[in-house]
Amino acid sequence: xxxxxxxxxxxxxxxxxxxxxxxxxxxxxxxxxxxxxxxxxxxxxxxxxxxxxxxxxxxxxxxxxxxxxxxxxxxxxxxxxxxxxxxxxxxxxxxxxxxxxxxxxxxxxxxxxxxxxxxxxxxxxxxxxxxxxxxxxxxxxxxxxxxxxxxxxxxxxxxxxxxxxxxxxxxxxxxxxxxxxxxxxxxxxxxxxxxxxxxxxxxxxxxxxxxxxxxxxxxxxxxxxxxxxxxxxxxxxxxxxxxxxxxxx
Amino acid sequence: xxxxxxxxxxxxxxxxxxxxxxxxxxxxxxxxxxxxxxxxxxxxxxxxxxxxxxxxxxxxxxxxxxxxxxxxxxxxxxxxxxxxxxxxxxxxxxxxxxxxxxxxxxxxxxxxxxxxxxxxxxxxxxxxxxxxxxxxxxxxxxxxxxxxxxxxxxxxxxxxxxxxxxxxx
Numbered sequence: 071x072x073x074x075x076x077x078x079x080x081x082x083x084x085x086x087x088x089x090x091x092x093x094x095x096x097x098x099x100x101x102x103x104x105x106x107x108x109x110x111x112x113x114x115x116x117x118x119x120x121x122x123x124x125x126x127x128x129x130x131x132x133x134x135x136x137x138x139x140x141x142x143x144x145x146x147x148x149x150x151x152x153x154x155x156x157x158x159x160x161x162x163x164x165x166x167x168x169x170x171x172x173x174x175x176x177x178x179x180x181x182x183x184x185x186x187x188x189x190x191x192x193x194x195x196x197x198x199x200x201x202x203x204x205x206x207x208x209x210x211x212x213x214x215x216x217x218x219x220x221x222x223x224x225x226x227x228x229x230x231x232x233x234x235x236x237x238x239x240x241x242x243x244x245x246x247x248x249x250x251x252x253x254x255x256x257x258x259x260x261x262x263x264x265x266x267x268x269x270x271x272x273x274x275x276x277x278x279x280x281x282x283x284x285x286x287x288x289x290x291x292x293x294x295x296x297x298x299x300x301x302x303x304x305x306x307x308x309x310x311x312x313x314x315x316x317x318x319x
Numbered sequence: 320x321x322x323x324x325x326x327x328x329x330x331x332x333x334x335x336x337x338x339x340x341x342x343x344x345x346x347x348x349x350x351x352x353x354x355x356x357x358x359x360x361x362x363x364x365x366x367x368x369x370x371x372x373x374x375x376x377x378x379x380x381x382x383x384x385x386x387x388x389x390x391x392x393x394x395x396x397x398x399x400x401x402x403x404x405x406x407x408x409x410x411x412x413x414x415x416x417x418x419x420x421x422x423x424x425x426x427x428x429x430x431x432x433x434x435x436x437x438x439x440x441x442x443x444x445x446x447x448x449x450x451x452x453x454x455x456x457x458x459x460x461x462x463x464x465x466x467x468x469x470x471x472x473x474x475x476x477x478x479x480x481x482x483x484x485x486x487x488x
Contacts (some may be wrong), residue, residue: 114462114472121464128379195409199378202411203468203488210463313371 085249086137086191088171092193092247093133094154097144097177098300100126101307105162114166118202118210122172125203132196145311149304150297154292157239159241159300163232166218166225170232172211174219177265178243180204181258191251198229219273226274231268234278241289329363335394336361339371342393344465345385349428352386358414368401369394374412376488377468414488426451431458431473431484440443448476448484458482 080155103123110116134140158176183204186197238278244259267277290296310317328336341360352358352373358373371390376385377385387404394402414433415426423431429451447456455477463486464473471486 114464117466117472118462118464121468124379124381124468125377126379128375128377177449195407196378197412199408199411202413203377206463206486213463 084136088193088247088249089133089137090143091139091155093130093143094152095158095175095179096133097130098152098154098303099158100124100130102158102160102162102171102305103168109163119168122207122210125200126208129196129200129203133193136192141311146306149301150294152296152300152304153292153294154296155239155242156297156300157236157242159296159303160236160239161299162200162311163235164228166232167235169218170229170236171306172207172312173215173269174236174240174243174266176204176207176211177262180208181261181265182253185253185258186250189251192267198254213270215275216273219270221239221277229273230275233275234280234284235284236279237250237280238284239282245292328360330373332361332363335369335371335397337391338393342386342389343440345389346381347425347428347430349424350421351468352390353419353426354421356418357386357412357419364403366401369399373406374405374408375406376412378408380468391470393470406458410487414485419487421471425485430470431482433485433487436487448473450478450480451482452480453478 082215103119103126104244106116107120108116110119113131130144131140132144137143155175157171160167161213167312180201183197183201186193187201215229218225243262246253246255270277284290336358340351340358342352342467344350344355355376357374357376359374362370364370371394373383373386373390383406387406390404390434391402397447401403414463417433425432426449431448431451448458449456450458450473454482455458455475458473459474459476459488460471461481464470465483469485469488470483472481473484475479482484
């Protein structure tokens, strides 16, 4: 990820906690989507997932660079220092799990960036740019949710199982992130929930039941507490850089 | 925003902007950077550097590094030893920034140009996109994502040829 980029849209003080939270979400989901390379069900989908991963990686680079050296932050931090949502670190599972994760996250990111783009805070330039990209991610996830939900009994059962499995990670998204100004998180959550509800209805799928947070307190990922699969993701993502410091292509 | 616009552009700066803007896009070499609409300005700095400001099409567009290197080389070749290329995100690039000449060249190259759009959000994908091969408007979407982040993959129902569409952003 070594770049010549010196993005200078703002000289204002950057709230580091917020840059890490949003940047880590994008970085970790990008890595997860990259794991589909060579495994996607069809070629077009392989390309689509890689493109979405690339958009997210671009966002991560800008966000992490706002608060430090992007490579050091990505490759040399320990698990407890990452501030991403637990949702984005969940394994790809079957294709339905990946789509459910995309649906929950891209709806969230699209609403959040939409809000940030309206303000004049330090994240407004990136948000105004990225909200247009996330509109396509959201559309991609919505179209697949409709297709799987309204498809065969098998696709429907898998989509249902995936939504149920990831539901418990969706509460965390709306824990206020320090440094993002006076966002109305409750209103953001209400809009997200309304969008999910309407879409699942169109797809012929019931809204998952059960709590939207796990046994741990909501906001755990934002505090550096992660789930078991995250350690293995980091090991794979970081081992090359750690084994060969300073290596370049 | 750093770049032209903070002060009146001098004749030299205008000439350098023309040179830098004539660099072909690394992934769509039929277009120049000016036609693509990613050039934001050229400025002579007090320390002797020439500062070129670019904006990426997509946040993660990997071509930006090749563009920077190409601009640096072209300006070096024209006697400017110190070149600094910086990127800005705001105001965000839009496919509406592609010039009319750029759109014509895209179509000629076999890529359906983006449709103009009103501000905000993705354009509904139901609007017709014209096949760059046979001109038919009867085309269908195969995938929202294609060979690069900025394109979608479509197929013409009339002539059956698949083609890239520079999707609206």
